[in-house]
Amino acid sequence: MALCGKVALITGGAQGIGRAVAEALLMSDCRVSLVDLNRNVGEESKTKLDAEFGEEKSLFIQCDVTDSGALQDAFKRTVERFGRLDVVINNAGINNEKNWEKTIQVNLTSVIKGTYLGLDYMSKEHGKEGGVIINVSSMAAFLHSPHQPVYTATKHGVIGFSRALADAAELGNYGVRINVLCPAFVDTPLLQTVSQEDNMGKFVKFKDDFKQRMDKFGVLKPSLIAEGMMRIITDESLNGAVMKITSSKGIHFHNYEPLSA
Numbered sequence: 157m158a159l160c161g162k163v164a165l166i167t168g169g170a171q172g173i174g175r176a177v178a179e180a181l182l183m184s185d186c187r188v189s190l191v192d193l194n195r196n197v198g199e200e201s202k203t204k205l206d207a208e209f210g211e212e213k214s215l216f217i218q219c220d221v222t223d224s225g226a227l228q229d230a231f232k233r234t235v236e237r238f239g240r241l242d243v244v245i246n247n248a249g250i251n252n253e254k255n256w257e258k259t260i261q262v263n264l265t266s267v268i269k270g271t272y273l274g275l276d277y278m279s280k281e282h283g284k285e286g287g288v289i290i291n292v293s294s295m296a297a298f299l300h301s302p303h304q305p306v307y308t309a310t311k312h313g314v315i316g317f318s319r320a321l322a323d324a325a326e327l328g329n330y331g332v333r334i335n336v337l338c339p340a341f342v343d344t345p346l347l348q349t350v351s352q353e354d355n356m357g358k359f360v361k362f363k364d365d366f367k368q369r370m371d372k373f374g375v376l377k378p379s380l381i382a383e384g385m386m387r388i389i390t391d392e393s394l395n396g397a398v399m400k401i402t403s404s405k406g407i408h409f410h411n412y413e414p415l416s417a
């Protein structure tokens with residue numbers, strides 16, 4: 157996909173990985189809609205992006221992705237503002253084992269809703285022009301840990317849902333590619349929650365073990381995750397792919413055994 161003039165919607169786009177991919181897209185002359193719960197950080201990011209890329213290139217929409225109406229409205233406002241939608245990145249995520257129901261709502265339910273909304277605005281089944289959807293999982297889906305059982309479950313769910321819907325998109329000729337990105341540890345505010353009892357609940361007592369894993373596996377820069385996102389967006393051969401990004405192997409893909417009888 158050539159990005160010049162295209163439009164991307166990024167949930168959780170105010171900071172961290174979402175902010176990094178927004179910058180990468182803007183540098184490729186794509187327009188971006190930052191959809192995020194955090195108004196203060198979102199407006200700060202918008203101000204900085206305006207200074208670098210121009211006010212007309214981005215939009216910030218304060219939105220809780222677990223509020224179905226607000227998420228629908230965010231998609232609607234994005235298309236009203238920019239006239240089209242080509243890329244959807246369902247990136248918003250939390251790490252909260254104490255309020256684990258909330259974790260499921262943000263990390264999985266809202267990813268499903270954001271994916272279906274993306275199809276509403278991009279799928280040829282609705283007379284649209286096609287596009288690409290990237291759902292953010294985690295290497296937690298491949299290397300589970302005692303620290304975040306529900307977070308891990310949500311990230312497994314993102315992979316299963318996305319790969320199944322990618323098959324439907326191919327069979328149904330939606331013209332929309334659906335792929336998954338699984339980063340290892342990344343240097344963002346989310347990573348700091350590992351030491352917080354409000355987030356980890358009873359699993360906070362395992363924080364030293366978690367930190368040992370971070371030391372062992374390394375911590376990535378958000379810019380590397382953005383690089384992986386750009387590859388998924390521009391490589392039109394990718395559908396149902398699961399990209400993994402780790403310190404040891406960099407950007408690579410998970411290989412699934414072919415289906416056997």
Ligand SMILES: NC(=O)C1=CN([C@@H]2O[C@H](COP(=O)(O)OP(=O)(O)OC[C@H]3O[C@@H](n4cnc5c(N)ncnc54)[C@H](O)[C@@H]3O)[C@@H](O)[C@H]2O)C=CC1
Binds near residue numbers: 340343344
């Ligand atoms: N940081 C890491 O080590 C890794 C992160 N990930 C995933 O990457 C994604 C992005 O995480 P980071 O950038 O690291 O986190 P972050 O905490 O820096 O950014 C997440 C953004 O999502 C927003 N957000 C949270 N709940 C929301 C809601 N209900 N509605 C709208 N926006 C909401 C936050 O306000 C924040 O701006 C998440 O899905 C996370 O699970 C995956 C693997 C590793």
Ligand SMILES: CC/C=C\C[C@H](O)/C=C/C=C\C=C\C=C\C(=O)[C@@H](O)C/C=C\CCC(=O)O
Binds near residue numbers: 293295339342373
């Ligand atoms: C509080 C932090 C919240 C979330 C951070 C993140 O989502 C959790 C990541 C959990 C595990 C990370 C594992 C990293 C693994 C590697 O870097 C690999 O090099 C390890 C080797 C093999 C993995 C197995 C495979 O590739 O299939």
